[in-house]
Amino acid sequence: MKHILYIMLCFPLVLFSQKKITGTILEANENNKSLALAGANVYWLDTSIGAVTDMDGKFSLPYEANYKKLIVSYVGFKTDTITVNSAKAIKHWLRPTSDLDAVTLTSRKQATSKSYMQSQNVFTVSSGELLKAACCNLAESFETNPSIDVNFADAVSGTRQIKMLGLTSPYILIATENIPSIRGASQAFGLSFIPGTWVESIQITKGAGSVVNGYESIAGQINTELVKPTTDNKLFVNLFGNVAGRFELNTHLNTKVSNKWSTGLYLHGNAHNQRHDVNHDNFLDMPLYSQINLMNRWQYTNLEKGWVSFINLKVLNDEKQMGELDFDPETDKLTENAWGSEIDTKRYEISSKLGYVNPEIPYQSIGVQTAFSHHVQDSYFGLNQYDITHNSLYANAIYNSIISDSRHKVKTGVSYTYDHYDEMVNLEDYGRTEHSVGAFFEYNFDNLDKLNVTAGLRVDHHNLLGNFVTPRVHARYTPWEKSAIRASFGRGKRSANIFTENQQMFATSRSINILNTGGNIYGLDPEIAWNYGVSYLQGFNLFGRKADVTFDYYKTDFKNQVVVDYENPQDISFYNLEGKSYANSFQAELNYNPFNLFDLRLAYKFYDVKTDYKSGKLEKPLVPKNRFFANASYETVAKGINNAHWKFDATFNWVSQQRFSSTASNPFQYQLPEYSPTIGTLNAQVTHVFSPKFEVYLGGENITNVRQDQPILGADDPFGANFDSTFVYGPIFGSNYYMGLRFKII
Amino acid sequence: MKKLLIIAILLTTTLSFSQNKNERATIEVDGVCAMCKARIEKGAIRTKGVKSAVWSVKTHELSLIYDARKTNLDSIKSSVLAVGHDTMGLKATDEAYASLHPCCRYRDIDVIDDHKDDQDDNNNE
Numbered sequence: 001m002k003h004i005l006y007i008m009l010c011f012p013l014v015l016f017s018q019k020k021i022t023g024t025i026l027e028a029n030e031n032n033k034s035l036a037l038a039g040a041n042v043y044w045l046d047t048s049i050g051a052v053t054d055m056d057g058k059f060s061l062p063y064e065a066n067y068k069k070l071i072v073s074y075v076g077f078k079t080d081t082i083t084v085n086s087a088k089a090i091k092h093w094l095r096p097t098s099d100l101d102a103v104t105l106t107s108r109k110q111a112t113s114k115s116y117m118q119s120q121n122v123f124t125v126s127s128g129e130l131l132k133a134a135c136c137n138l139a140e141s142f143e144t145n146p147s148i149d150v151n152f153a154d155a156v157s158g159t160r161q162i163k164m165l166g167l168t169s170p171y172i173l174i175a176t177e178n179i180p181s182i183r184g185a186s187q188a189f190g191l192s193f194i195p196g197t198w199v200e201s202i203q204i205t206k207g208a209g210s211v212v213n214g215y216e217s218i219a220g221q222i223n224t225e226l227v228k229p230t231t232d233n234k235l236f237v238n239l240f241g242n243v244a245g246r247f248e249l250n251t252h253l254n255t256k257v258s259n260k261w262s263t264g265l266y267l268h269g270n271a272h273n274q275r276h277d278v279n280h281d282n283f284l285d286m287p288l289y290s291q292i293n294l295m296n297r298w299q300y301t302n303l304e305k306g307w308v309s310f311i312n313l314k315v316l317n318d319e320k321q322m323g324e325l326d327f328d329p330e331t332d333k334l335t336e337n338a339w340g341s342e343i344d345t346k347r348y349e350i351s352s353k354l355g356y357v358n359p360e361i362p363y364q365s366i367g368v369q370t371a372f373s374h375h376v377q378d379s380y381f382g383l384n385q386y387d388i389t390h391n392s393l394y395a396n397a398i399y400n401s402i403i404s405d406s407r408h409k410v411k412t413g414v415s416y417t418y419d420h421y422d423e424m425v426n427l428e429d430y431g432r433t434e435h436s437v438g439a440f441f442e443y444n445f446d447n448l449d450k451l452n453v454t455a456g457l458r459v460d461h462h463n464l465l466g467n468f469v470t471p472r473v474h475a476r477y478t479p480w481e482k483s484a485i486r487a488s489f490g491r492g493k494r495s496a497n498i499f500t501e502n503q504q505m506f507a508t509s510r511s512i513n514i515l516n517t518g519g520n521i522y523g524l525d526p527e528i529a530w531n532y533g534v535s536y537l538q539g540f541n542l543f544g545r546k547a548d549v550t551f552d553y554y555k556t557d558f559k560n561q562v563v564v565d566y567e568n569p570q571d572i573s574f575y576n577l578e579g580k581s582y583a584n585s586f587q588a589e590l591n592y593n594p595f596n597l598f599d600l601r602l603a604y605k606f607y608d609v610k611t612d613y614k615s616g617k618l619e620k621p622l623v624p625k626n627r628f629f630a631n632a633s634y635e636t637v638a639k640g641i642n643n644a645h646w647k648f649d650a651t652f653n654w655v656s657q658q659r660f661s662s663t664a665s666n667p668f669q670y671q672l673p674e675y676s677p678t679i680g681t682l683n684a685q686v687t688h689v690f691s692p693k694f695e696v697y698l699g700g701e702n703i704t705n706v707r708q709d710q711p712i713l714g715a716d717d718p719f720g721a722n723f724d725s726t727f728v729y730g731p732i733f734g735s736n737y738y739m740g741l742r743f744k745i746i
Numbered sequence: 747m748k749k750l751l752i753i754a755i756l757l758t759t760t761l762s763f764s765q766n767k768n769e770r771a772t773i774e775v776d777g778v779c780a781m782c783k784a785r786i787e788k789g790a791i792r793t794k795g796v797k798s799a800v801w802s803v804k805t806h807e808l809s810l811i812y813d814a815r816k817t818n819l820d821s822i823k824s825s826v827l828a829v830g831h832d833t834m835g836l837k838a839t840d841e842a843y844a845s846l847h848p849c850c851r852y853r854d855i856d857v858i859d860d861h862k863d864d865q866d867d868n869n870n871e
Contacts, residue, residue, distance in 0.1 A: 086772070087779065088772055088807065090772075091805070091806075206801065361768055361769065361798075361811060362811075363797070363811075402797060402798070405791050405796055405797045405798065406791060406797060406798045406799070407791060448784065448787065448788045448791065449788065573820050630787070
């Protein structure tokens with residue numbers, strides 16, 4: 001009986017835990033005096049539980065864990081909603097409504113931001129930066145960014161290729177929401193399969209990068225965050241057209257399905273059907289193409305329990321036709337009637353992310369990412385046929401926690417990849433399967449002050465690359481204010497997909513030679529490289545305005561490389577590196593804000609990229625030694641209730657001469673000089689924002705109308721021995737103007 | 747005897763609660779800006795046993811997770827006081843307060859006024 005008494009005694013304790021929340025409501029004022037607001041209404045959202053503040057502005061309300069939103073309102077003041085996660089005392093300042101206009105004038109966010117804090121040399125490109133060059137997909141998104149170089153891969157396909165630290169995109173790990181996405185069969189055209197409007201932000205890491213996303217990155221990592229159903233506009237429509245006849249349509253639809261589920265449907269379509277030949281070589285200057293690209297995202301958020309999840313479905317169909325003007329695929333495909341080429345790509349992708357953050361212990365979290373993609377490319381180039389099917393599976397599980405306190409963070413996990421290739425080059429079968437399983441551990445120390453170090457290690461077992469260890473270390477040190485000195489080193493290893501990465505070689509009359517037979521991948525050995533880098537960032541004030549300057553130097557040293565040798569104009573040869581191959585890059589960049597709403601970015605780059613070819617040590621073809629970059633952007637002050645304003649952007653790029661691979665053994669009329677001329681191009685864009693809902697933009701690409709006159713060697717005889725479309729150093733089509741609009745319902 | 751047992755059980759439960767190695771607490775700490783945030787968090791986390799310390803510029807609340815076997819709220823508070831920030835009615839020494847950057851002198855009304863738009867907790871750069 002007494003027991004019951006004791007149990008009864010316990011009850012009051014339980015009752016006490018049905019808590020009350022107390023707080024004070026104050027009036028926000030110029031001098032921050034404590035002016036109590038008496039008579040303000042305070043109540044829980046969607047309940048009838050409320051109170052009115054007393055003479056001292058104090059209130060008291062019953063609290064339950066499921067009450068999250070506390071509404072505070074008072075006539076003449078802005079109504080506020082306070083998110084309450086526990087029964088802590090609340091002190092809240094209400095702003096008089098007359099104050100509101102002043103509040104909307106907030107500081108402007110930089111479109112591209114560099115971190116002074118992180119150990120890695122990362123910069124984030126926001127969607128604002130992407131709007132500076134409004135066209136059109138991820139491949140074209142780097143035009144205003146000096147760290148990434150964009151150039152054409154060849155003279156027929158119009159494909160843009162990106163380079164970082166002087167190395168082509170296969171050496172960059174390109175991920176979508178941290179899932180490696182542009183690799184294998186999608187390497188050549190994958191960037192054009194991510195429409196620009198889908199991109200929320202891009203993070204560019206120079207140097208080795210983190211071990212979490214795999215062992216493949218060598219020059220750096222590019223991660224693209226896509227728009228999310230909960231944060232993207234409810235409705236977004238973008239129309240784009242240019243004078244050359246390219247049209248694009250993007251629509252986004254986002255809805256909240258339930259308390260926890262949201263979904264978004266994103267549709268992209270583009271088409272180009274006009275034939276252009278401004279250089280009169282009888283070849284299309286840009287391909288005819290059409291693309292339909294559809295994505296459906298599901299987002300699950302449960303912050304109380306700490307779960308977040310994304311499920312993505314993507315479907316793509318892309319068709320390109322290029323070659324001679326009068327080429328008709330119906331009658332001329334794979335004949336010598338006319339030279340032509342078609343590339344048809346179909347791809348679908350399913351990916352999911354599941355994240356759990358312990359709500360009690362926010363530094364502990366678990367993330368699981370899985371992705372499956374099926375990619376089919378059927379193509380022919382003149383008489384060359386190239387078909388590839390790539391099925392890929394990726395899974396990665398990451399656990400985040402701390403050791404002793406939050407200055408010591410650790411990430412650890414396991415990953416698995418599976419890639420199956422069915423690859424046919426003419427009639428030769430190069431099919432293969434690759435799979436790997438690995439474990440990684442990354443430790444980060446941040447003394448919250450001057451030093452931040454990240455050290456990571458991963459161990460992988462790969463059926464063709466063997467067992468190997470990938471170490472990567474990044475450090476940041478801040479010796480004085482507004483500065484960051486960084487250093488990094490790391491190792492990368494990858495299997496080169498020689499055909500898909502060098503597809504431009506099919507649009508030549510060169511014969512393809514693989515000179516090694518002992519290796520596991522096309523007879524070749526895996527590529528292994530070490531990357532070392534240092535950088536120095538310094539922020540300062542110049543004439544009272546913000547500025548920063550960055551210097552960085554990176555060195556990539558190949559232990560083995562699959563050398564792509566174009567030095568004999570009749571051949572393209574692939575062989576294992578014998579000797580040395582390196583890429584050194586230096587970059588100096590200045591960002592300056594000379595007056596309000598005007599930003600200036602200047603950059604100079606120097607590249608020294610050399611490889612020991614069979615014919616001797618040579619500069620890598622078509623990599624200019626010197627580059628100069630300038631970008632200026634200006635916004636007018638927003639006016640009126642709609643915040644209407646103008647935005648102006650201009651980007652100038654200059655590159656020095658580029659080496660052509662040797663054509664010395666060709667007949668005289670098919671010989672090229674040793675170096676290309678220098679090239680300078682100018683792009684500009686004007687945007688008029690009518691309101692937050694509607695804006696129109698007008699722009700010009702290559703305004704000064706610079707172009708390479710004869711981009712295709714042997715265009716007069718495409719089935720002859722000297723046909724070659726790979727000697728591209730500059731724009732093929734001259735100036736081009738475009739217009740577009742964006743409409744959104746927020 | 748049974749009473750004793752029950753009392754003992756009740757006591758041990760309370761004791762083991764106070765021995766929580768992931769004890770959570772929120773204390774109010776005075777400050778004005780992102781620089782204060784960095785200083786307060788650094789001061790707190792350098793106390794042995796503190797695992798996580800996040801201060802909000804907006805609410806002036808310092809959310810703590812600490813190992814209650816190794817430290818307690820009083821020693822965390824004294825670490826915060828030592829870097830010059832008042833907390834829960836306790837005043838930092840004049841020397842500690844004087845060491846603050848002039849823009850962080852949160853006891854000064856003009857300084858508070860200058861920072862009244864600093865409400866962005868994510869601005870830690």
